[in-house]
Amino acid sequence: MSRLPRGGRAIAWAGVLTGVLAGLIALPPIEIRSAAAPVVVGLAALTVGIGSWIRGERRIGAYAVATGVLGLVIGYLATRSSVDKLDAVVVWGALFAAMLRYATPLAFASLGGLFSERSGVVNIGLEGMMLTGAFFTVWGADDTGTWTLGLAIGIGAGGLMGLLHAFFSVSLRADQIVGGTAINFLALGLTTYLFVKLYGSQGTPSNISTIPAVHLSFLGHGFVGDVFGRLDLLIWVAIALIFVVWIVVFKTPIGLRIRACGEHPRAADTVGINVYAVRYGAVVLSGMLAAAGGAFLSLGFNGSFTPNMTAGRGFIALAALIFGNWRPFGAAAACLLFGFASALGVALQTYSLSISTLFTALPYVITLIAVAGVIGRSIPPAAVGRPYVKQ
C-alpha cells in the first residue's frame, strides 16, 4: 500500500470528509435549508471518490463514494423535513450519550471476545456469558447488599462460564462454535431457572444497590457536558478498558504471547509458552469482561434482571469484533457505530410511529452492509477456531 502516492490518498480522504459534510450542513446546528447545498457537496464527494477509485485508491475511494451518496441522501431528506422535527431528532449531545450507553455493554463483550479470539478460541458464547453476568451481578448485589460485591460475583460467574468454554474447547478440543452455542443455551436456561426459583413471581427486589453514575457537573451544558456529564461508572470503565486492552494486547509480553497462540500455537509452544494456559486465561477473561457488559445492563440500569435481557447483544458484540478487525479501537469503533444506529433508531420515531419498528432494524442493516463491504478484507487470527493438539 505504501507504493501508492500519498497525495492520492489524502485527496480520497478529503472526499470522505466532503461526503460527511454534505449530510452535516443540512443538520443542526448548521441547518442549511436549501436542498441544493447537500446535493452539490455530495456530488463533489462522489466525484472525488470515483476519481480516486480510478486512480487506484480503491478502498478509500469507495468510502468517499459511500459517504457521498449517504451524505447527499441524508442532507436532502433533512432539508425536506420540518425544522421542529429535525431539531427534536438531531440533538448531538443526546445522540452521542445514547450511543455511549448502547455501545458500552457491546464494548465489554467485544473486548472480551478479542482476548479469546486473539488467543485462538472463537467465542460465540459471549451472549450467554453476558446474560450470566447480568443475572449473577444482581443476585450478588441483592445477597451481599453492595454493588461492588455484586459486580465481583457477576464477573466471577462470567469467568466460570468462560472456564467451561475453555475446558471444552481447549482441553477437550470440542468444536468452538458448538461449545459457544451450548454456553448460550445453558446460560439462558440457568439464569431463567434461577431467577424464577429465587425470585418467584415478584421479580428481583427494587432496593438493590446499583452501580453509581459519575457526575461531572463542571462540564456544563454544552455538547461535551451533555455527552459526558453524567455517565454510569461502567461507561467510563469501558472507555478506559479500550486503552488498557490495546496496551495489554500490543504492548506487553503477555499480549505478544496471546497473539502468538492465536496465530501459530505450535510456534508459541516451541518457545516454551504454555498454549493451553494462555488460551484458558484468555477465554476466562473474555467471560469476565462479557459478564461486566451484562452487569451494565442489569445492575447498571435498574438493579433488576429480566429473563433473556441481553436480547442478542452478545452476537452483535461478536460482529463488532470482526468488523473491527480484531483490534481494540476497531472493535470499539464498530460498537459505537452500532450504538449510534440504535440511538438514531429511537430518535427517528419522531417522524413516524408506525414505521418506528422498522428503524429498529437499522443497526443490523448497517452492520450487514459494513460486514459485506469491509469484512472481506479483515483477516482473522490464523489459528482461530482450531483446537491445538499438543504433541
Added chain:
Amino acid sequence: MSETVRQLPEEQLPVSPSTLERYRILQKAGGLVAPLLTVVLAFLISGVVVLLTTGSVVDTAKTYKGIFDGTGLDWFFHVGSYQIGVPFTSARVWFPWNTNDISSQAAANLEQTLLLWTALVLVGLAVAFAFRCGLFNIGGQGQYLAGSIAAVLVATELPHVVDLPGVLLILVSVLGGMLAGAALAGIAGILKGTVGAHEVITTIMLNWIVIWVGSYLFDVGGPLQTKAAGAAGAVPASTDIPDKAQIHVFWGDPLFQGLDVGFFVAIASLVVYYLTLNRTTLGYEVRAVGHNPEAARYGGIGVARNYFLAMAIAGTFAGLAGALDLLGWKFREDITDIQSSSIGFIGIAVALLGRNTAIGVGLAALLFAALQTGTASRSLDPSIFPPELASSLAVIIQGLVVLFVGADVIILLALGWLRRRRPQKAATAT
C-alpha cells in the same frame, strides 16, 4: 516395495480434525452409541438440577415421568380399538390406539410433539445441509420466519388476484415460503462466496432484520396488518388465511391444532435430504466443498456457487418449515410470535445431535420436540415440579446436549480406552 513404509504423522496434517471429520470418525466409532450417551449424560446432569429443586429422588423420577407423559409418547401404551382418518379422504381405518378423542391428553400431546417434530426436522435440515457445505447456519430462525411471512402474504393476498383452488393456493403459498427462505439464506451464501463475510455474522444480522421487518409489517398500522373490523382489527397480526388455504389435518381436530399433512412433507424432506447429498452431483459438490473447499476448487468445483446453493437449499428447508407451520396450524402471523419464537435455534441443536445425517436429524428432532412439549407447563403437576421452571429446564437440557455433542472427544476417548483395554486384559489372562 515389498514392504509398505510406515509413515509418521506428517507435520502438514491439519493440527486437528475438522468437526465434520470427527463426526465421521464418531459414526464409525460409536454409531448410535455416542449420541445416545450424550443424551443420557445431559439428562443425568439436568437430573441433578431437578433433584436440587424438588429435593427428593422420587420427585425427580416423577418429574421425568411427567415430562415423558407430556410428550404424548405414552400414547403408544394406550392400546385400544380406535380409528384414524386417511389423508385426503373421508375414509377411516381401524387403529389400535385412541386417535381422536378430545379427552385423550396423550393423543393431543403426541399430535403437538409431531407437529413440532415436523418443524424441527426442517429447520434441523436447514442447519445440517449448510453444515455439510462447511457453513454454520445460525439463520434458521430468520429463514423460518421469512418462510411463514411469505406464506401468509401469498395465502391472504393471492385470492384477491386470482381464485385458485385450495390445493393450488397451498402449493403456491408453500412455494413462496420456500423461496423467501432460500433468498434470505442465499444472501448469506453470496456474501460468503464473494467477499468472504462470515456466515455466522451475516445470518445473525439477517435474523434480526427479518424479525424487525416482520414486526413492522404486522404491527398495528403496518402494511400487512389485519384489515378486520372492530376489536379484531387492533391485533398486531396478519389477516387470517382463508379456510381453503389450511393444510389438511389427518389426525386430531383441525380446530385444535391437529397433525396436518406437513408431517409427511417432513418425512419426505428427510429422504430428499439424504438423496440430494448422497446421490446427486449437487450433493457431491456440496460435500466436497464442505470437507475441503481448496481441494474442491482445485478439482474444478465452484466454491462460491456451492456456498450460495447450499445456503439457498438450507433456507428452502427452513422456509418450508415456516410455511407449513403457518398453513398447518398458525393460520396467521402475529408479532409476539415473530419476536418470541426460537425454533431456529433448537434446529441447531437438532442438527448437531443428529450429526447432520437424515436419520440422526429425524431422531434428534423427535427428542427435542418431545422435550419441548413434555416440559410445557401444562404437562407437569405443580405439586411435584414448579411448571414455571420447566421451560428453563428444557433449555438447560438442550444446552447440555449441545455441550456434550461438541465434546464428543469424551465419548471417543472412552470408547477408544475401552477398546484398548480389552485386548490388554486378554493378554494378561493368557
Added chain:
Amino acid sequence: MSEAVPVLELRGITKEFPGILANDHVDFDLRRGEVHALLGENGAGKSTLMNVLYGLYRPDEGEIRIGGKPVVFHSSKDAIEHGIGMVHQHFMLIPVMTVAENIVLGDEPSENGVLLDYGAARGRVRELSRSFGFAIDPDALVQDITVGQQQRVEILKALYRRADILVLDEPTAVLTPQEAGELFEILRTLSREGLSIIFISHKLNEVLEIADRITVLRRGKLVDTLPAEGATEAGLARLMVGREVLLRVEKTAATPGEPLLKVVDLHVRDERGIEKVRGVSFEAHAGEIVGLAGVDGNGQTELIDALAGLKRPEAGRVELAGRDVTRDSVRAHFDDGFGHIPQDRQRHGLVLEFSIAENVALHEFRTAPDSRLGWLHPRTLIERARRLIREFDVRGGGPETHAGALSGGNQQKVILAREIDRDPRVLVAGQPTRGLDVGAIEFVHRRLVEERGEGRAILLVSLELDEILSLSDRILVLYEGEIVGEFPPTVSEEELGLAMTGGMHAEHAA
C-alpha cells in the same frame, strides 16, 4: 577435548505411536563444537528423535543426558533452559509479526516489569545479528522477508536463548544451493564459537560436506555412527535404505511433437497484489518433460494456478493444444485435456474425507456415465476406482476407503490415477514426490516417464534438483517470476543453482 564428556547423550530412546515404533532404542551423542549429522529417509525417525530431545514428545523409554547429567524434559521450555535450540523444518515463525517480536517471543525483555521493551528487543536482535554476520532488519515482518532470512531468524531465536546445542531439521529443503552454501558457512562459524550442532538431512552430499560425524537411522533404529571422513555417498545410501538405490531414472531420449502448452508473456499477481509471475513465456511439446526449477516462492505457485485456471492472469495468454484457455474456468481446463497434480496433495489434491471412488471422480462426476441429469451412479464410481486401484497399485484400501486413511505415497497414486486416466494432453505435476518414500518416488517417476511416452506434454515443477535433472528433457529456471534460463538435462547442479539465484544478480539476501 573429544574424549571429554559429550555435551549431549541420548540413551536407548524409544517412542511409539499407535501402530508405529518411531524410535527403537536409539543412542546418540554430541560432542562440543562438532556438527553431527542425523541421516535417514523420510519416516526413519529423525524428527521424532529430535522432538524427544526438544521436549515436544516424551520418550516411552530411555534417557537424555546433558553434560553427563540425566534430565527430563516436560516441555520445550525445559529443553530451551538446558541450552537446546531448534530450527524446525517448517519454520516456527509468525508471519504477521516482526522479526524482533518473533525472536523475543516467550522470553521478552520488559520495561517496569509490565510493558514489552521493544527498544531493547530490537537492540538485542541487531546486536546478535551483527555478531554472527546476519543482515536482518528487526522491524521487518516475517512474511515480507526471504526464506533464507527466515531461517536465519530461526537461528537467531535459538541464539537469543543462549543455546549451545543447535538442532537443524532438514534446513536446506527450502534453500538454493547457494543459500545452502551460506548456511554451511554460518554453521561452521557457530561450531567454531563452541556450539554443537545436530544437522538432520536425507541429502547425502550435504551431510558429507558439513558434518564431522554421521549417525544413520533406518525405520526407527540406529544403524551406525561413523566419522564423515572416509564415508561415501554410495555407502551412506546403502546404510540409509538398506539396499542399493537407483539414483537415476532410466529413460530414452525424448521425441517432442507438436506444442501442446503455450504460455505467452504471462503476468500473475498473488492475493496481496504483488506481481509474482512477470512475463513468462514457454512451450511444452507432446512427448517431453519440461522441468521448471526454482527456489520456493519464486512464482511457481502462481504460474501453476494461472495455467490451471485457478487464478486469472493480469496479462498474457495460455494456449492448450492451440486453443486460448486463458480466461477459462478450472473445469473447462480439465475438460479441454488438462491434468494437474497439485503441489499440496492433502490440502489441494484430495478430499481426504471422501472415499477413493469419490476422489477419482472429482473431474468426471458431472457427466455420463458417472451421473445423468444430476443423478450420481455410485456403482460406476466404484468400478472405476477398483480398476484404477489395480492399475496404479494403490495399497491400503478399496474403493470405499477414505483417502485420508492412505499413506502419502498411495494418496499420490490416487491423484496420479485420476489425472492420467482422463488421458490429458498436458499434465502439470507440482512437486509430485514431496514427502514420499523411496518406493513411491520411484513409482511416480516411472509413471511420469511412461506418460511422456504416451505423447503428453508434461510440466514438472519441483524444488528437488535431483528430480528435475533426472526426469526433464528440458529445464527452465524460474527466478523472481521470470524465466531466466533454459538448460539441457546435462547441466550441472552448480550452473542450475546459479541461475536459480538470479545468475549474475547480486545476492540480495545476505
Added chain:
Amino acid sequence: MRIRTIMVGAAVALVAATALAISSAGSASSTKSSASSFTMVIVTDIGSLQDRSFNQLANEGRIAIGKKLGIKTRAIETHSSAERIPNALAACRLGYKMIFEVGFLNYTALNAVAPKCPQAQFAGIDQPYVLFSKKPKNAAGVVFTEEQGGYLVGYLAGLEIKKEGGKQIISAVGANNVPAIVHYISGYIQGAKKADPGIKVLANYANDPTFNDQAKCHETALNQIQRGSRVVFQVAGGCGLGALKAAKENKIWGIGVDADQRYLGPFMMTSALKRVDTAVEDLTKLAYKGKLATKKDYVFSLKNNGVGLGSVSPKIPKSFVAKTKAIAKQIAAGKIKVKNQIKF
C-alpha cells in the same frame, strides 16, 4: 472400568425409567377431580409469570382468590404460539371449572376450545366477547377501560407540571403498538390536555413485545427527557422499569402502570392501575357461586374500580389529588367521555 460402570448404570437407569413410564402410563389420566370441587386455572399469554404486567397480575389474583375460597388453582404458562390451543385444551381436560385465558392474542384459543368444553366456563382477559366468532355459550369477555386510568394519571401529571411551570412537556413509553397500550396512552394524552391545554405529550414505543429489554425503554425515555419531558409514564411491563430508571436518574417524575409501582421510590408520582387481579378474583367468585354471566363483556372501569389511580406521592398537593378524584367521578358517571384511540 469406571466408564463402563457408568455406561452400564446409565443403561439400567434408562431401562428402569422406561419401565416406570410403561407401568404407570395407564393411571396417568385417572386423576380427574370430582364434580363437586370447584377449580380454577389461568393460562398466560406468551411471556412469563414475572412479566410485571397482566400475566403477573392475573397470577396474583389467582393466588389470592385460591386462598380466600380454599379452592385448587393453577397457572399454565404459554411460551410460544404453538402452545396456545394445547394449553387451553389441557385446562379443559384437566377438569378445571373456571378457565382464564389471559392476554389479547389468546382469544383464538378460547374461541376454538370453549365451544367444545361445555363443562367449564371461560373468561378472556383483555378479550371483548365480539372477538369470539363461534359465540361460545360458556365464555365471557373481560375488558378494561385503560384509557380512563391513563386519563387520570395524565390529568394529575398535567396539573403538577402546570404548577411547576417551565417546559410543558410530558411523555409516555409504550412497549409496542397493541390495544391496551394504545388505550392507556390515548387516555393519558386527553387527561393531560384537560389539565393543561398547552401541554405537549410525547409518546413513543420501545418496540419490545417481549417486555424484557429494559435498555430499550430506558433509551426511549431518555430521548423523551432530552426533548424536555418532565414526567415519564411507562406502559411497558418489565421493559418499562428501564423507562422509570431514566426518570429517576434525571430527577423527574415517573408514573407506573397496571400495579401500584410507587414502591420504586419517591420520584414516582403515581400509577395507573389496571386490576387484572381483581377481575380474576371477582369472576372466580361469581363462577364459584354459579353466577357468572356469559356471552357478554365484563367491563372493568372506574365505575367498579377495575381501573384507577394508584397511591400518590405526598409531594403532590392534596388539592390536585382531590381534583383528579373528582374527574374520576365524572368519568365514572359518564360525564366525561374518554376516547381509547388516538391518532399520534
